Amino acid sequence: MLSTARDMYRWHRVLEADTILSRRAKAELFTPRVLIDRKAKVHYGYGWGVLPRTEHGRVAEHDAGNDWSIGEFARFPDKRVMVFWITNQAYRAGKWNLEDINSKLTLGLVRAL
Secondary structure, eight states, X not given: OOOOHHHHHHHHHHHHSSSXXXXXXXXXXXXXXXXXXXXXXXXXXXXXXXXXXXXXXXXXXXXXXXXXXXXXXXXXXXXXXEEEEEESOOEETTTEEHHHHHHHHHHHHHHTO
């Protein structure tokens, strides 16, 4: 996928409204379906990682990456907040790995609001 931060924000705004997807369709989209991380209590919905309860309310997120890049798109619908970040350097050997601290980074950005 080729996109921009502005496009991701537009997608977030569309998901807040009922113009492209109905309220019922969005409820289905973000319903937790399959437990994928018991410790973090993360479920998989239809294309989204879903956390029903956090200190910031519900969270729907999708991340992607490869051996050298990573990105995160997280929506906090109870707060009407979206976090989007992307980098072309996912890790630095012996120093940091963004795959390991993805959720801490994303939640830290929400706390900063």
